Amino acid sequence: MPKASIKRLIDCEKNDLIELVLDIEKYPEFIPFCYAAKIHEKKDVGNSIKIIADLTIGKGPFKDTYKSDVLYNKIESSIHVKNIDGPLNHLLNKWSFIEQNKQTEVSFDIDFEIKNKFLNTLMSASFQYGIEKIANAFQKRAENLFSNSKN
Numbered sequence: 001m002p003k004a005s006i007k008r009l010i011d012c013e014k015n016d017l018i019e020l021v022l023d024i025e026k027y028p029e030f031i032p033f034c035y036a037a038k039i040h041e042k043k044d045v046g047n048s049i050k051i052i053a054d055l056t057i058g059k060g061p062f063k064d065t066y067k068s069d070v071l072y073n074k075i076e077s078s079i080h081v082k083n084i085d086g087p088l089n090h091l092l093n094k095w096s097f098i099e100q101n102k103q104t105e106v107s108f109d110i111d112f113e114i115k116n117k118f119l120n121t122l123m124s125a126s127f128q129y130g131i132e133k134i135a136n137a138f139q140k141r142a143e144n145l146f147s148n149s150k151n
Helices: 014-022 024-029 117-146
Strands: 003-010 034-045 048-059 062-073 078-085 088-100 103-114
Touching: 003 117, 014 062, 014 078, 014 088, 014 103, 014 117, 024 034, 024 048, 034 062, 062 088, 103 117
Parallel strands: none
Antiparallel strands: 003 103, 034 048, 048 062, 062 078, 078 088, 088 103
16 A cells, blocks of 8 residues: 655745645646546535545556545644545545745645555555655645745
């Protein structure tokens, strides 16, 4: 089961970064390996926002769509993602955001397993590289849209 943790200090405000992560339907515009995204449901419930969304991800001839339950906790400034349907045995993903002097420390933890054992083995070999590319894409998008150094 591939697992990874990435931590970045980004020159943007926390709320802008949270909005970027929650803007799931824009992922195909800037996230490598993401071909399509669709939000089925979005509910603002007091201290949280709950989203049900599909992502189509892949590389080369291997593409598949999985459905996720996304929960943004406004008090903790965290986003938890778990799969509810698709090619994954499980997906657990957590984003945490801590603002410090107009910069934000973003932590991203992911743990998943693909149902197809061959693809899971294949993915494990290049997993860290892929996660770094995705983290770089989020950071670049955030800095282009919201960087405090632009102000």
